[in-house]
Amino acid sequence: xxxxxxxxSAQSASVAETLSRVRAEVHRVIVGQEALIERxxxxxxxxxxxxxxxxxxxxxxxxxxxxxxALDLHFxxxxxxxxxxxxDLIGSEIxxxxxxxxxxxxxxxxxxxxxxxxxxxxxxxxxxxxxxxMQERQVSIGGQTMPLDEPFLVMATQNPIEQEGTYPLPxxxxxxxxxxxxxxxPTRQEERQILEMGLSPAPAxxxxxxxxxxxxxxxxxxxxxxxxxxxxxxxVQLVYATxxxxxxxxxxxxxxxxxxxxxxxxxxxxxxxxxxxxxQGRGYTTPDDVKALAHDVLRHRVVTTYxxxxxxxxxxxxxxxxxxxxxVP
Numbered sequence: 001x002x003x004x005x006x007x008x009s010a011q012s013a014s015v016a017e018t019l020s021r022v023r024a025e026v027h028r029v030i031v032g033q034e035a036l037i038e039r040x041x042x043x044x045x046x047x048x049x050x051x052x053x054x055x056x057x058x059x060x061x062x063x064x065x066x067x068x069x070a071l072d073l074h075f076x077x078x079x080x081x082x083x084x085x086x087x088d089l090i091g092s093e094i095x096x097x098x099x100x101x102x103x104x105x106x107x108x109x110x111x112x113x114x115x116x117x118x119x120x121x122x123x124x125x126x127x128x129x130x131x132x133x134m135q136e137r138q139v140s141i142g143g144q145t146m147p148l149d150e151p152f153l154v155m156a157t158q159n160p161i162e163q164e165g166t167y168p169l170p171x172x173x174x175x176x177x178x179x180x181x182x183x184x185x186p187t188r189q190e191e192r193q194i195l196e197m198g199l200s201p202a203p204a205x206x207x208x209x210x211x212x213x214x215x216x217x218x219x220x221x222x223x224x225x226x227x228x229x230x231x232x233x234x235x236v237q238l239v240y241a242t243x244x245x246x247x248x249x250x251x252x253x254x255x256x257x258x259x260x261x262x263x264x265x266x267x268x269x270x271x272x273x274x275x276x277x278x279x280q281g282r283g284y285t286t287p288d289d290v291k292a293l294a295h296d297v298l299r300h301r302v303v304t305t306y307x308x309x310x311x312x313x314x315x316x317x318x319x320x321x322x323x324x325x326x327x328v329p
Contacts, residue, residue, distance in 0.1 A: 006284035016221070025206065025209045026066050041275075046222075050180075051174070058186075080122040177300060218278075238294060238323070239266045240260075255305060259303040269293060269294065
């Protein structure tokens, strides 16, 4: 597809440039983590939530808080623990003896960027309250339904190495996350830069380079990005191949996949690929955009079998095979 055939309008190109400045500002504070920063911005453009898996100390909190400051958004970090209550998350009614009335005290979920740290440590009732906030973008307190702030993005984290005292997230809640991003250790050169920054007497200041209004413009501008019919078919075939692998010359995957991705995955993959193309300053989507986001969209939606575990195959390994087995348009 020719670049000139689907170029961004002047206004949309200007908004894309603003987001480039946001990314550059975050990188003044965060060394490396390019994939995490890019996926966070994809989530914001798609109005979707992100689940992040990584060991402690990889700057997950700092990345989100820095992005919030660069966009002048309200950021809140909530530490999820086994004794957390739904009221600790969404708020509750407080009785005032002065006037004999109940008033609503809003919880920390009323923010623009919410970091749900170690989300799998909270019990089912808390996860259910978070699920309503994520899906409906509203909460119910004392019979009142209250809309959440706009924009509203949940970034939830999981620790992959310490599972004692955790509550596995239900599949229904996992499916609500647009992306699941795996964060790895920095390279040796990046860690050397991190060390230098850590020894600096004053941390780097974060400047506001955009606003919620700019983000709203960017979300509308993403709708300009073209995703043609052949690419839509490619997205559907990738997702369908996780359910019926034999139809795509992948019969060996049938015993390795317990459940394939839901139709929500097709929507998420198309939206994410389009937003990814926009972040690159393009007005059209390519197969490479789809491939770049396929693992993040599918890894928490494809359920593997015990046979896959016995063969030490991860969900990412299976997605690799699906990408190899489906013809690229």
